[in-house]
Amino acid sequence: MSAPTTQVPPHAIRAQNIRKTFGPVVANARASLDVTLGEIHAVVGENGAGKSTLMRMLAGIFPPDEGQVEVNGRDVTGWSTRDAIAAGVGMVHQHFMLVPTLTVAENLILGHELKRGIQLDRAAAEQAVRSLGAKTGLVVEPSRLIADLSVGEAQRVEILKVLYRGANILILDEPTAVLSPPEVQDFWRVLRKLKSDGGTVVLITHRLDEVMEISDTVTVMRAGETVGRVSTRDASPASIAKMMVGRDVVLAADRVALGAVKAPVGPPAADLPPPTRASLELRPPTPSIALQVRDLVVASPRREREVDAVSFDVHAGEILGIAGVEGNGQTELIEAIAGLRPASTGSISLGNFQLTSHSVRQRTDRGLSHIPEDRQRRGLILEYTIADNLILGQQYEFSKRGVLDRRNIDANASTQIKGYDIRPPNAVLPARALSGGNQQKIVIAREMGRPFSVLLAAQPTRGVDVGAIEFIHAELLRAREAGKAVLLVSADLVEVLALADRVAVMYGGRIVVVVPRAEASAEGLGPYMTGATKGAA
Amino acid sequence: MKEKLLPTLIALTIAAVIGDILILSFGQSPGDVYRLLLEGTWGNAYGFGQVLYKATTLAFTGLAVALGMRAGLFNIGAEGQLAFGGFSAAIVGLWLPAGTPAVLAVPLCIAGAALGGALVGAVPASLKARFGASEVIVTIMLNFIVLAFLNWIVATKLHVAELLHTPDIHAGAVARLSSVIPGFHGSAANFIVLLAIAIALFVGWYLFRTREGYELRAVGLQPAAAEYGGVRVGRIWFRALVLSGALAGLGGTNYVLGYKQYYEEGFAAGAGYLGIAVALVGRNHPLGVLFAALLFATLSQGGLAVNAVVPKQMVEVLTAVVIIAVAASVPEVQRLLRVSRKPA
Numbered sequence: 001m002s003a004p005t006t007q008v009p010p011h012a013i014r015a016q017n018i019r020k021t022f023g024p025v026v027a028n029a030r031a032s033l034d035v036t037l038g039e040i041h042a043v044v045g046e047n048g049a050g051k052s053t054l055m056r057m058l059a060g061i062f063p064p065d066e067g068q069v070e071v072n073g074r075d076v077t078g079w080s081t082r083d084a085i086a087a088g089v090g091m092v093h094q095h096f097m098l099v100p101t102l103t104v105a106e107n108l109i110l111g112h113e114l115k116r117g118i119q120l121d122r123a124a125a126e127q128a129v130r131s132l133g134a135k136t137g138l139v140v141e142p143s144r145l146i147a148d149l150s151v152g153e154a155q156r157v158e159i160l161k162v163l164y165r166g167a168n169i170l171i172l173d174e175p176t177a178v179l180s181p182p183e184v185q186d187f188w189r190v191l192r193k194l195k196s197d198g199g200t201v202v203l204i205t206h207r208l209d210e211v212m213e214i215s216d217t218v219t220v221m222r223a224g225e226t227v228g229r230v231s232t233r234d235a236s237p238a239s240i241a242k243m244m245v246g247r248d249v250v251l252a253a254d255r256v257a258l259g260a261v262k263a264p265v266g267p268p269a270a271d272l273p274p275p276t277r278a279s280l281e282l283r284p285p286t287p288s289i290a291l292q293v294r295d296l297v298v299a300s301p302r303r304e305r306e307v308d309a310v311s312f313d314v315h316a317g318e319i320l321g322i323a324g325v326e327g328n329g330q331t332e333l334i335e336a337i338a339g340l341r342p343a344s345t346g347s348i349s350l351g352n353f354q355l356t357s358h359s360v361r362q363r364t365d366r367g368l369s370h371i372p373e374d375r376q377r378r379g380l381i382l383e384y385t386i387a388d389n390l391i392l393g394q395q396y397e398f399s400k401r402g403v404l405d406r407r408n409i410d411a412n413a414s415t416q417i418k419g420y421d422i423r424p425p426n427a428v429l430p431a432r433a434l435s436g437g438n439q440q441k442i443v444i445a446r447e448m449g450r451p452f453s454v455l456l457a458a459q460p461t462r463g464v465d466v467g468a469i470e471f472i473h474a475e476l477l478r479a480r481e482a483g484k485a486v487l488l489v490s491a492d493l494v495e496v497l498a499l500a501d502r503v504a505v506m507y508g509g510r511i512v513v514v515v516p517r518a519e520a521s522a523e524g525l526g527p528y529m530t531g532a533t534k535g536a537a
Numbered sequence: 538m539k540e541k542l543l544p545t546l547i548a549l550t551i552a553a554v555i556g557d558i559l560i561l562s563f564g565q566s567p568g569d570v571y572r573l574l575l576e577g578t579w580g581n582a583y584g585f586g587q588v589l590y591k592a593t594t595l596a597f598t599g600l601a602v603a604l605g606m607r608a609g610l611f612n613i614g615a616e617g618q619l620a621f622g623g624f625s626a627a628i629v630g631l632w633l634p635a636g637t638p639a640v641l642a643v644p645l646c647i648a649g650a651a652l653g654g655a656l657v658g659a660v661p662a663s664l665k666a667r668f669g670a671s672e673v674i675v676t677i678m679l680n681f682i683v684l685a686f687l688n689w690i691v692a693t694k695l696h697v698a699e700l701l702h703t704p705d706i707h708a709g710a711v712a713r714l715s716s717v718i719p720g721f722h723g724s725a726a727n728f729i730v731l732l733a734i735a736i737a738l739f740v741g742w743y744l745f746r747t748r749e750g751y752e753l754r755a756v757g758l759q760p761a762a763a764e765y766g767g768v769r770v771g772r773i774w775f776r777a778l779v780l781s782g783a784l785a786g787l788g789g790t791n792y793v794l795g796y797k798q799y800y801e802e803g804f805a806a807g808a809g810y811l812g813i814a815v816a817l818v819g820r821n822h823p824l825g826v827l828f829a830a831l832l833f834a835t836l837s838q839g840g841l842a843v844n845a846v847v848p849k850q851m852v853e854v855l856t857a858v859v860i861i862a863v864a865a866s867v868p869e870v871q872r873l874l875r876v877s878r879k880p881a
Contacts, residue, residue: 340764361767370765378765383758388751392766399748406746 011070012037012169012200013058013089018067020053027053028064032226033202033219035169037072040191040201042211042232045221046244046437046465051204052094054221055171058202059091060084071169090167092158094174098146104157105129105142108164132160135197137190151326152183159190169200176210181493181526183325188214206465208237209494220244245467289351290316290485291337291454296346298332306332308509309346314454314485319476321500322489322511324529329509330489331373334458337487338370339363350454364393367453371443371460373489379443382432386422387413389431390446420445421471437468444475455479458489473499493522493529505529545818545825548862549832555862556855563847570843574852577842578835584842586714586724590791592827592834593726594619596733597788598812599819599826600740601654601781605672606821607744608777609757614661614676615785616809617683618654622786623793624687625653627800630706630793631695637708646709647732647790654786655779657683662778666771672778680809688802695800702801711794727795734827736787741823753777785809814860832859 013035020028028050035041045051057064058071063078070076071087084090098107105125129142138156146154155175162170176184191201191214205211211218211232218235220228220243228243291314298307307329314320322330335341337348339360347356350366358366372378380389390413391398398409413427422434422441431439440460448455457476461469476499479486490496496503503520504511505528513528557567578584598615605612629649633642660679664670688701695703711728715721744750755763756773764770792804815833819825833856840852 338765359767359769360764364767372765374761377759378761381755381759381762384755392755392762395748395751395766395768399751402748404746404748404751 010037010073011035012039012072013202014070015054015058016068018054018057018064018069020050020057020062020064026224028057028224030225031067031221032229033058034229035200035202036217037200038195038198039216040195040203040214042215042218043202043204043221044206044208044211044218044240044244046435046467049221049244049465050224051221052173053224055091055173055202055204058084059089059171061091085165085167088166088168089171090162090165090169091171092155092162092173092175096154096158098154098157098161100147101145103143103145104140104149104160107146107157108142108161110161128164129160132164136160136163137186137193138163152179152187155179155187156190168198169202170194171202171204173204174206175203176205176207179325181522181529184210206463208240208466211235211240212237222246241466245465288316289313291487292347292349293333293337294347294349296333296336296348297344298329298336298341299344300332300341303509304344306509307336310506310509310511311346312504312511312514314487316453316485317480317483318502319480319486319488319500321496321503322487322506323493323496323503323525324491324506326491328506330458330506332509333506334370334373334456334487334489337456338368338372360393361396367451368456369447369450369452369454370456371440371447371458373458373462375439375443380431380439383430385428385430386417386434386442387427389442390416392446394446394450416442416445416449419449435465437464440464440468440472444472448475448479452484454485454487456487456489459491460488461490461492461495493525497522544866545820545863548866549859552855552859552862555858559851559854560847563851565846570846573843573846574835574839578838582718582720583722583724584838586721586726587838588831588834589714589730590725590727590796590834591837592830593730593733593791593795594788594808595811595815595830595833596737596827597791598785598809599815599830600737600823601783601785601788602812602816603819603821603823603826604740604744604784605777605781606816607757608753608773609760610665610774610777610781611673612658612661612676612778612781612785613673613813614657614679614683614782614809615788615812616805616807617676617680618657618782618785619788619809619812620687620805621657621683621789622650622654622783623789623804624691624800625656625786626650626709626790626793627703627706630709630798631703633706633708635707639708639710642708643711643794646706646794647787650786650788650790650793651783652786654789655783657786658779658782659775662775662782665778666775672774687800691800691802697799701803702797703799705798706793709794710798711790713795725796727791729791729795732787732790733830736784737823737827740784744823749773749776785812814856814863818859818863 011034013033015031015033018028018031019026031050031054033043033054043051043055056062058069060079060081060083068075068077071089076083076087099110102110105122105128108129109125126142129140133139138160140149140153140156140160146157149157159170176187179187194201203215215232218230218232218240219226220240222244294311296307296310297305300306310333312320324330332341336343339355339358343356347354349355350363350368353366355363355366376382381392387409391409395404398405398412410427416422417425417427420441422445423438431442434442444460460476461472464472476486476488488496488500497517497520500517502514502516503525504514505525506512507528513525515524560567560570576584578588598619601615601618602612626646626649629646630642633645657679661670661672661675664675665672691701691703697704713721714726714728714730715724744754752763752768753773753776755766755768756770760770763773788808793800811833815826815829818832819827819829836852836856836859840849843849843852
């Protein structure tokens with residue numbers, strides 16, 4: 001089939017004309033993927049572009065409706081996961097599949113137990129983990145419990161598990177989403193090592209800087225279809241982004257995000273789109289303190305000081321960015337400010353208003369808006385319509401004498417859907433039916449499309465596509481211009497560096513460093529994020 | 538809406554087919570037996586009256602369970618709440634002097650029933666809201682306590698000699714339908730059926746049109762999101778369980794005010810538990826609950842009608858098949874529909 005004129009390197013994976021439907025929904029149509037043996041191949045695309053569906057067919061989780069899948073030159077269309085593993089194809093999912101109460105070694109050999117008589121040969125299992133770790137650079141202490149590992153370590157175990165079963169074609173679904181920048185760098189080293197040992201890696205990602213940094217070849221998917229396959233050398237972030245969304249994109253974080261993490265931090269975005277909505281009253285930035293947190297201690301069921309004596313101010317017209325690896329108290333901090341978790345000690349003030357022990361509703365009424373980190377659990381009621389979701393937290397304002405004011409709710413929905421370009425623009429659709437980016441737009445519309453003075457934005461662009469990221473970044477900057485105080489928490493350091501006026505790093509429940517943006521860089525902050533450097537708060 | 542109805546309809550069809558097989562196993566023609574069942578229920582005024590009467594109690598207990606479900610709570614206590622509601626209605630009717638005008642006595646007795654049910658509901662409600670105690674366990678245990686208490690108090694303090702029921706109430710009796718439509722003569726159907734319909738409409742309005750209903754459903758679907766939206770989850774739990782108790786309690790009026798004019802031990806006879814099935818088949822929607830109440834009442838009354846050709850137990854088996862089929866359909870078919878709507 002392929003032209004014999006050039007020396008085409010052998011294909012590890014070749015998928016052609018793949019079509020997969022789920023009921024009426026077409027997840028993949030005319031999707032294809034050519035992965036050369038021994039390369040690192042990135043698959044990029046917006047949410048719902050069909051990347052994961054395609055990968056799952058490669059891994060044998062379900063068969064395609066049409067089309068052909070070849071692995072190492074063999075037609076394997078419609079194979080099972082068992083066949084895939086036997087053929088050396090292993091997939092690491094976005095959500096870990098480990099048993100938290102077992103050790104690293106026990107997880108690794110689960111289903112392939114090494115036995116001595118009827119006893120588990122623990123020593124041999126641990127030895128296997130060590131030697132595999134030494135070989136690949138994926139070092140984890142085999143006798144530790146999964147429950148005690150950090151997310152990055154758990155991910156190493158996932159990959160070790162797949163390698164242990166003999167995989168030489170590795171499919172990774174958004175592996176870096178949970179890692180800090182230094183961990184990402186370690187991770188790249190591991191992938192390069194695997195590659196130099198003859199392994200093949202297919203990597204799904206949202207992040208173009210990662211594509212540029214690690215991959216040899218990029219496949220771009222849009223709306224279930226493969227729209228391009230280019231050599232990374234010949235591509236630029238802008239050209240890839242354009243292929244992904246089918247138009248030119250301006251990322252607020254462009255200047256930093258797309259070059260490389262090493263690029264200097266850009267100037268404050270001056271090219272904001274002009275504010276159009278009347279609901280944001282424009283005020284010049286003032287130096288007044290909009291949100292003040294003093295010596296805040298927050299407990300969780302796991303730890304007594306999940307947030308450990310944290311103090312900071314956010315001024316009106318300022319974005320304070322909190323960077324840090326997830327699980328270092330950011331969630332608890334935000335939830336305590338929002339009123340979803342009690343503060344053990346310390347105080348929280350909104351302007352002159354002390355709200356340390358006030359209810360969620362009282363805080364909302366005082367001008368606090370909150371984009372929660374987990375929109376599908378907290379931010380939205382997935383079965384509720386778009387219109388009903390747009391009033392969550394505002395149900396008192398949208399009812400008269402206890403009865404919902406339908407007319408007002410519908411009017412609000414059509415305004416917000418237009419103003420924030422929520423698609424599809426149908427107010428009676430359940431939120432569940434929308435893509436991640438559009439779900440997030442509902443939350444943004446609700447929290448930012450009403451008067452507020454302080455915005456808590458937790459992981460505001462997590463899991464949303466490039467187009468929506470661009471939009472959300474612009475909204476955050478516009479809120480800042482309008483004199484709002486924004487507390488931005490993001491695991492994505494690049495995002496924090498691109499948006500924040502000051503950057504703080506949280507580690508172990510404390511704010512370990514605060515620097516103005518001009519002095520902030522990924523290299524400078526990285527050590528704080530891993531606890532390697534302890535700074536003065 | 539169509540998506541929600543489809544699984545139930547499929548399940549009911551499957552149940553009907555299993556019913557066919559059962560009937561065939563008795564050597565009877567399914568067509569004949571189903572015709573007999575329909576003739577004995579919807580085919581004549583008396584049978585239909587009995588269906589209406591049975592459906593009325595089931596509508597109340599079904600609404601009670603459905604309202605709890607909407608808040609994410611499983612109220613298994615409808616049985617005890619129903620009995621206590623009936624008892625409370627009787628107490629009010631006994632306490633009122635004879636000759637109290639019906640416009641006053643009937644609402645008072647009805648209010649008594651609601652209050653009685655609400656009181657029983659308040660026990661799991663406060664334990665749940667305050668300590669997070671599982672309402673499932675509390676309501677199950679409370680059923681035994683309430684029923685035993687009622688048996689004791691009726692047997693020792695309030696009964697008519699030689700019988701296990703209270704004396705007739707002095708006021709608060711509700712007229713039978715036969716007083717207006719003579720065709721219903723002999724059936725227990727009474728005007729409480731109108732109350733059931735009105736209450737179903739009220740519950741629908743409350744759930745889907747009021748702010749509190751919005752909050753209640755939010756708590757049932759995603760408590761974390763409701764909390765984020767400023768809803769006090771514990772308070773909603775409390776209200777939902779109290780209201781659920783009141784709805785079940787209202788069911789007691791059908792027997793006590795509309796049928797016998799006294800409280801009798803064991804009158805609930807499983808109607809509280811059957812309310813769970815009614816809510817399930819009715820998909821926790823008030824109109825669905827009314828439909829499901831009619832369905833189960835038809836099966837119950839139809840069992841008597843076909844008793845001559847097949848054992849009455851056959852219809853009980855059929856009722857169980859309906860419940861199992863619908864229960865199985867709920868998560869399974871729904872998940873399939875959901876997957877097809879939105880791929881990974």
